[in-house]
Amino acid sequence: MSQMFASLKHFNYRLWFFGALVANIGTWMQRVAQDWLVLTVLSDDSGVAVGVTTALQFAPTLLLSAWAGVLADRVDRRKLLIGTQAAQAVLALGLGVLVLGGHAELWHVYLFAAALGCVSAIDGPVRQTFVAEMVPAAGLSNAVGLNSASFNAARLVGPGLAGLLIAWVGTGWVFMINGVTFVATIFALTQMRSAELHRLPSVARAKGQIREGIAYVRRRSDILVIMVVVSVVSTFGLNFQLTSAMMARTEFGRGASEYGILGSVLAIGSLAGALMAARRERPRVRLVIGSAFAFGIASGAMALMPTYTSYALACIPVGFASLTMMTAANTTIQMSTDPAVRGRVMSLYMIVFLGATPVGSPIVGWVAEEFGARWAIGIGSITALLVASGAALWVKRHWRLEVRYRVRSRPHLDVRHPPVSTPQTAVAEVRAQETTTTSTAV
Numbered sequence: 001m002s003q004m005f006a007s008l009k010h011f012n013y014r015l016w017f018f019g020a021l022v023a024n025i026g027t028w029m030q031r032v033a034q035d036w037l038v039l040t041v042l043s044d045d046s047g048v049a050v051g052v053t054t055a056l057q058f059a060p061t062l063l064l065s066a067w068a069g070v071l072a073d074r075v076d077r078r079k080l081l082i083g084t085q086a087a088q089a090v091l092a093l094g095l096g097v098l099v100l101g102g103h104a105e106l107w108h109v110y111l112f113a114a115a116l117g118c119v120s121a122i123d124g125p126v127r128q129t130f131v132a133e134m135v136p137a138a139g140l141s142n143a144v145g146l147n148s149a150s151f152n153a154a155r156l157v158g159p160g161l162a163g164l165l166i167a168w169v170g171t172g173w174v175f176m177i178n179g180v181t182f183v184a185t186i187f188a189l190t191q192m193r194s195a196e197l198h199r200l201p202s203v204a205r206a207k208g209q210i211r212e213g214i215a216y217v218r219r220r221s222d223i224l225v226i227m228v229v230v231s232v233v234s235t236f237g238l239n240f241q242l243t244s245a246m247m248a249r250t251e252f253g254r255g256a257s258e259y260g261i262l263g264s265v266l267a268i269g270s271l272a273g274a275l276m277a278a279r280r281e282r283p284r285v286r287l288v289i290g291s292a293f294a295f296g297i298a299s300g301a302m303a304l305m306p307t308y309t310s311y312a313l314a315c316i317p318v319g320f321a322s323l324t325m326m327t328a329a330n331t332t333i334q335m336s337t338d339p340a341v342r343g344r345v346m347s348l349y350m351i352v353f354l355g356a357t358p359v360g361s362p363i364v365g366w367v368a369e370e371f372g373a374r375w376a377i378g379i380g381s382i383t384a385l386l387v388a389s390g391a392a393l394w395v396k397r398h399w400r401l402e403v404r405y406r407v408r409s410r411p412h413l414d415v416r417h418p419p420v421s422t423p424q425t426a427v428a429e430v431r432a433q434e435t436t437t438t439s440t441a442v
Contacts, residue, residue: 004275007143012192013134019188021150023085026181028158029165030092032263033174034109035241036166036256037099042106045249047376049106050242051365053113058361060117061354065125066210069347072126073340074205078197081130082189084123089182091116096175104172124354125347132334132342133197144331148323149274155267163260200339213344221398222285222336223345225391226329229292231352232387235360237299237380238322240266242365244315246373252308265312269319274327285332289391291325296384303377326353 007013035050043049071080095112098104135143165174217223240263248259298321302314330349337345368376 003142005146007135007139007146010135010139010196012196013131013143013146015188015191016134016185017146017150019184019186020147021154022184023181024151024154025158025161026092026178028155028263029162029174030178031241032159032162032256032260033166033171034095034113035245036259037104037171038106038109039245039249040256041171042104042109047242047246047365047368047373048362049365050245051239051361051363053109054239054242054361055359056110057113057117057120058354060114060121061124061351064118064121065347065351065354066213066344067347068122069125069213069344069350070209071122072129072343072347073209074343077126077130077133077200078189078192080126081123082186084119084126085182085185085189087119088116088123089179089186091119091179092175092182093179096172096179099170099172099175120354121350124350125343128330128334128346128350129200129343132200132339134192136198140335141331144334145274145276145327148327148330149271151274153267153271156264156271159260159263159267160257161260163255163257166256166260200342210344213341213348216338216341217345217348220336223333223349225285225395226288226333227349227352229288229387229391230325230329230349233292233295233322233325233380233384234353236364236383237295239361239364239376239380242361243368243373243376243380246368246376247311248308250368251373252311254308258308262312262315266315266319269316269321270323271319272316273320273323276324284328285395287328288325288332289388289395291321291328292384292391293388295321295325296381296388299377299384300381303374303381329353 008017034053038049038053039045039047091112095104095109098108131143131147132140162174165177217227244262244266245259248254248262252258295318298314298317302311302318305311305314333345333349334342364376364379367379
């Protein structure tokens with residue numbers, strides 16, 4: 001089996017991969033159906049209403065994710081995942097029943113979005129850390145990359161399928177189908193071979209465990225840089241559900257099918273980025289910064305596209321850049337974090353990654369209503385360029401890097417670290433993680 005799909009040789013991971021693929025398709029279908037229901041049926045093309053729905057779905061991450069990280073470090077991760085998958089299935093089916101019965105109102109969708117957000121906040125950290133139990137430590141980077149590939153392969157199919165189903169049978173049946181898809185992950189989790197799991201250490205119940213995770217992150221400037229970059233890009237740039245809906249509806253005058261297709265086209269780039277990530281043995285901080293900068297350029301170009309077709313094509317590089325940033329950030333943090341605190345560290349990452357959405361979505365929705373959907377995308381482009389540039393300058397100054405770019409010879413980008421003669425500090429730790437040689441190619 002090729003290096004790109006190496007993790008699939010492990011039975012437990014193979015079960016998880018295909019089970020998660022089915023459930024992820026349903027999740028993407030529900031996201032499209034939920035936004036379309038709010039935008040076209042329960043409101044008068046209100047970008048703010050869609051933004052509030054998105055915010056409510058991700059707001060619980062701010063409140064619960066740190067506690068969920070403690071759970072991920074403390075309890076049986078597989079059993080916890082079975083519980084969260086079952087809860088998400090029940091919520092999807094419940095909303096589907098309301099819509100099919102003709103009783104759904106906007107506040108109902110708000111309520112279900114918030115409830116789903118609570119479950120997802122618990123699911124996120126344990127899902128991230130459970131990957132390390134299904135493969136050996138050396139295969140973690142590949143497994144994380146394939147997880148992203150599964151998610152984005154689903155993104156390739158889900159939105160387009162949702163658009164067709166909405167036009168054919170309505171949003172209610174999309175919610176019902178999503179509820180059923182969670183059976184795939186629950187089945188995969190129950191059929192895993194316990195003896196082949198690579199158990200991570202579990203911590204005993206004690207006071208101050210959340211503070212311990214925060215203190216660990218504060219000592220790691222590399223993790224802090226990643227979190228700052230990802231949080232800013234996520235807040236203002238990763239609002240594709242909202243911006244694509246507004247562009248399809250208000251700029252191009254298209255319907256649900258065309259909106260769903262935009263999500264699928266975006267996933268082409270995302271899937272390519274995920275497969276590239278699966279080939280990398282060890283991503284680095286500079287890849288996070290560089291891909292954030294590339295995202296800013298690509299999304300800025302996308303905002304200027306004059307036609308539906310050109311806009312759809314511009315989604316591909318945007319998807320590639322955003323997925324490269326997210327996967328590099330996730331893998332870099334997981335691979336460089338002590339397994340005993342990995343759940344708590346990943347929960348803090350989830351807070352800045354998903355928890356920023358409740359802040360950004362209403363703002364981006366307001367910008368779309370007041371200034372147009374193109375500016376809603378443009379604000380994401382501008383902030384991504386600013387934070388990537390600021391992070392690059394900060395890293396160069398505080399980590400004392402020497403950066404040289406050569407067009408005619410390889411490596412094109414040469415990053416050198418001066419010799420470290422002082423005792424180990426946070427900066428020295430970062431240098432050790434950033435490179436294993438004095439010269440690294442990009």
